[in-house]
Amino acid sequence: MKANGEEVSVADGTKLSDWLISQGYVLEKTAVLLNGVVVPRAKIPETVISNTDCLEIVSFVGGG
Amino acid sequence: MxxxxxxxxxxxxxxxxxxxxxxxxxxxxxxxxxxxxxxxxxxxxxxxxxxxxxxCPGGLTDAITQRGNISPLTDKTVGIAGAGGLGSNITTFLARSGVGRIIIADYDRVEFSNLNRQVYNLNHLGLFKVDAISEVISAINPEIEVIGFTEKLDEVNIPRIFSGCDVMCEAFDDPTEKAMLVETVSAMGIPLVCGSGMAGIGDGEMKVRKLSDSIYVCGDGKSDLSEGVLAPRVAACAGVMANKVLQILESGKDR
Missing domain, CATH: 3.10.20 (Ubiquitin-like (UB roll))
Structure with missing residues (x-):
């Protein structure tokens, strides 16, 4: 699949939350778009990703 | 005499x-x-x-914005979530650009610690930030309407407060709230411009990252609160955000 423009490979049935955590993302500070649509944070644990998907991930930093 | x-x-x-x-x-x-x-x-x-x-042949706003008839922004509404470093600067930039109505929400009052980067001055200490920003904008151009809400924003009140906006800006400082806003505003179908990474005094470039057709994230993406947040880079990020808002409004992609 594509994650932030880079090709990465995931196993079938991979959960989005597991993959994000494995990449070091802190879920509550992260916005995820799956194929152009924002995934509500409550839905991230039940969302399954595959190699045809495209993810855009933002890990927000504090300050404003 | x-x-x-x-x-x-x-x-x-x-x-x-x-x-x-x-x-x-x-x-x-x-x-x-x-x-x-x-x-x-x-x-x-x-x-x-x-x-x-x-x-001012075309009226006060026309004389201030110096845009002529190129960009009739006076009938546009922009929502700003937060009236701190980003929110107060973005509001000021958009008001100077002639955006006709700004809806802004923040539950905080102006304190000494805000004056290093927010547009407020000593005269505003103790005021709710939304009242202080209304005063600031009124002093620049009283024809710009500022509607303030002194509320802590959450998933429930955001759709109520900002439903009529053409574009929204995320101007929180807490990263968890930033993520919450993306989720909530995307469900409302309103274009959203966010800020992430404007702390410190480094050289990190202020970029615009397009997440989708309607969500943008501005900033260096890295620097965080631990570096302290100072006026120059906050205003730089706010400027990039306000500029993106003008692009969205003028491209006609807004609702």
Whole structure:
């Protein structure tokens, strides 16, 4: 699949939350778009990703 | 006879009202500003008033924005979530650009610790930020409408407060709230411009990252609160965000 423009490979049935955590993302500070649509944070644990998907991930930093 | 400051010069006048003064001294002008407030009705003049009389053929907003008829932003509404470093600067930039209505929400009051990067001054200490920003904008251009909500924003009140907006800006400082706003606003179908990474005094470039057709994230993406947040980079990020808002409004992609 594509994650932030880079090709990465995931196993079938991979959960989005597991993959994000494995990449070091802190879920509550992260916005995820799956194929152009924002995934509500409550839905991230039940969302399954595959190699045809495209993810855009933002890990927000504090300050404003 | 009385003395006033007329267009910057100490001047002795015999006129007693603003309309007499305009007619007598600058008959081809149409806007009279008395002690910082544009007056629309004939008004008695007080001694030592500071009066500016100027020509604004297209009206005050047109004279301030200097955009002519290129960009009629006066019927646009922009929502700002947060009135701190990002929110106060973005609001100021958009008001100067002629965005007609700004809806802004923040539950905080102005404190000393805000004055290093927010547009407020000592006179605003203790005021709710939304009241302080209304005052700031009114002093720049009273034709810009600022609607303030002194509420802590959450998934429930965001759709109620911001539903009529053409574009929204995320201007929180807490990263968890930033993520919450993306989720909530995307469900409302309103274009959203976020800020992430504007702390410290580094050289990290202020970029615009397009996440989708309607969500943008501005900032260096890295620097965080631990570096301290100072005026130059916050204003730089706010400027990039406000610029993206103008692009969205003027591209006609808004609702």
């Amino acid at each position: 009385m003395k006033i400051i007329l267009n910057g010069e100490l001047t002795e006048i015999t006129e007693e009202t603003t309309e007499e003064l305009r007619e007598g001294w600058f008959p081809d002008c149409n806007v009279v500003v008395v002690d910082g407030v544009p007056v629309t009705e004939d008004t008695w003049i007080e001694e030592y008033s500071r009066i500016y009389i100027g020509k």
